[in-house]
Amino acid sequence: MxxxxxxxxxxxxxxxxxxxxxxxxxxxxxxxxxxxxxxxxxxxxxxxxxxxxxxxxxxxxxxxxxxxxxxxxxxxxxxxxxxxxxxxxxxxxxxxxxxxxxxxxxxxxxxxxxxxxxxxxxxxxxxxxxxxxxxxxxxxxxxxxxxxxxxxxxxxxxxxxxxxxxxxxxxxxxxxxxxxxxxxxxxxxxxxxxxxxxDFFGFAMLSLGVGALQLMLDRGGEVDWFASVEIWIELGLAITGFWVFIIHLLTAKDPFIDPKIFLDRNFATGLVFIFVIGVILLASLALLPPMLTHLFNYPTITTGLVMAPRGVGTMISMLIVGRLVRVVDARFLVVTGLLLTAQSLYTMAGFTPQMDSYLIISSGVVQGLGLGLVFVPLSTVAFATLEARYRTDATSLFSLVRNIGSSIGISVVTVMLTRNAQINHAELSAAITPFNPNLLATSPAAAAGDPAALAQLDGLVNAQALMISYVDDFKLMMLVTLCAIPLALLLRKPRLAPAGAPAAHMD
Structure with missing residues (x-):
């Protein structure tokens, strides 16, 4: 009814x-x-x-x-x-x-x-x-x-x-x-x-693609990625599943998902945006706890308390933007949110092992504000021009793309963190020799080959190499955020129905 x-x-x-x-x-x-x-x-x-x-x-x-x-x-x-x-x-x-x-x-x-x-x-x-x-x-x-x-x-x-x-x-x-x-x-x-x-065949192909991709992203770090036969098999299955599904979607009489849903420009652009949000939100969440634990020696509860203001920033932003979206162009809010998110990641790119928790908290609040400014207008505009009968399929795709973005983001930053930490350690260690005057001045015992001093020095090198790797990841996420800004131009401003008028039906 x-x-x-x-x-x-x-x-x-x-x-x-x-x-x-x-x-x-x-x-x-x-x-x-x-x-x-x-x-x-x-x-x-x-x-x-x-x-x-x-x-x-x-x-x-x-x-x-x-x-x-x-x-x-x-x-x-x-x-x-x-x-x-x-x-x-x-x-x-x-x-x-x-x-x-x-x-x-x-x-x-x-x-x-x-x-x-x-x-x-x-x-x-x-x-x-x-x-x-x-x-x-x-x-x-x-x-x-x-x-x-x-x-x-x-x-x-x-x-x-x-x-x-x-x-x-x-x-x-x-x-x-x-x-x-x-x-x-x-x-x-x-x-x-x-x-x-x-459409069992369409569902089977999409499930094959999504399942193989998620399995590859989740297992890659454990089996050394493309050095493993398992990852190549999962990649092949993912490409096959998605490729066959797309062909089937465009040619089948009654496909699993109606392709007309992707003709709505706001929804199609929204899918790209929510992918980026998935990358930034959970990738940064995946990086910060181990960073605070390993580099700053924070216990679990302290790590949670330091990260909690990020959630407070998100809540404040959403309370405000929920009302602003009715009177301010959603595209302006999205761009402002992306700029704030990029600013927070720029701040995070300046993290050092010697800093206190202020920078972590302040950058988290700014990032929370920015992501809230993006998420609410995006979730509103993406469905504003879409027919109500497509809504349930559209929301499931919206969630799926956000989750895939999160998985890809976490995998990419984790791989970069591990690889860059090894590279940075090798580069920093290359400068530590008994003939380096700076080493002689700061740690004569290490320059003389004392095992305890060398172990302490290796710990410092490890910390600096890891910190540089985290900074590189934050810079990458900042560039991804900035690259997403032009996509806001593709969004169309929806015409709101008069207050009290039923804009759509629950069908």
Missing amino acids: DQTHTDVPHRGLITLSVMLATIMQVLDTTIANVALPSMVGDLGASADTINWVLTSYIVAAAIMTPVTGWLADRIGRKELFIVSVVGFVAASMLCGISWSLESMVLFRLLQGVFGAAIVPLSQTFLLDINPRERHGQAMALWGAGIMVGPIIGPTLGGWLTESFNWRWVFFINLPIGIIAVLGCAAYLPSIARRLRGF
Whole structure:
């Protein structure tokens, strides 16, 4: 049945219920990372194999995300959302009682399968229940959960692991999930189902491409990338899957995803932008905790406290921009956000091992402000000119591209960090010889070959080489951010419906 935005009851309770489920799912992408060392002994795993706990979840979620639109049409959005949340919580409980690595990987696979639909459906619901002129505020709230979740995840995971047990990283989902399910069951409106055929071949090819790519990106660092046959096989499967899917998309009579969705310029440009946001957001989050731990010797809780202001900056930015997007050109907000993000990365490119936490906090706040200014207008404008019937497919693609961007960003900066650290160490060490007058002046014992002095000197060289590598990564992300600015010119300013007018229908 058709239902306009003006007669959607309990909008606030729907929003609360949907966002609780969303935050729960997003938290699980990072909350388990810090608990991995504690899992090793309990699950009988090794330091290498324990990473499958993360890999299984990422790959399963990536494969199942694109099918969200079809499933929502087939069984109903409300029904799919409730099933997803219940399944996710049940899988979380099973993860918490895992007795071996194999059982944990299996339950994490289930967690990824059920959790994949939560984020795209939550975005669809918030767009559906709000009139066009309030989409900016709705996307500000949704974006706050999406972007702040990964930031607080490691801190919360570290606290739960240290204070209780690593199993509580999963058990914490139970109370949140129960509240979310009860709220959704009571207040989410039922929407008419739309039967459409399932393009199994298209889904299989897209799943092959996405699954192989995610597996390659996640496993590459462990098996030395292209020195491994496994990576070449995964690359070949990824290229084959995507290539066949694209050909099938353009030639099939009833493809898995309607190609007309990509003809909307705002949506197509939005996909490119959200890819860049995925690279910057999670790549910087992947770099900072190990940097603070290894170079600055911060404990887990302190690392979380130092990074928390980044989330505060994001929240402030989104609260402001949710209202600004109605009166200020979204393209101007996006460009301003990218410039602020680039400025923060420029500041981070000046980090040194001797600095205090002020620069880390201030650059984090600026980056949070910048990413918030980009994310909200982008999430609003990307769907502003898109037909409502494409919305669920579009939100699933939006989430998929953001996740792929995050995986690629993390892989690239991690590879660069490792390789550059080796190169920098070799270059710095080459200048340390007994004939160097600076060495003779600063450490005569090292120049004389004293083992203790040489070990101390090697530690300093390692720290400087690693710091230079982090700086190089921050510079790369700054250039990526600046290169994305011209894309804002491709966005079109949507015409907002008059206040109170139903801009679209919940179909």
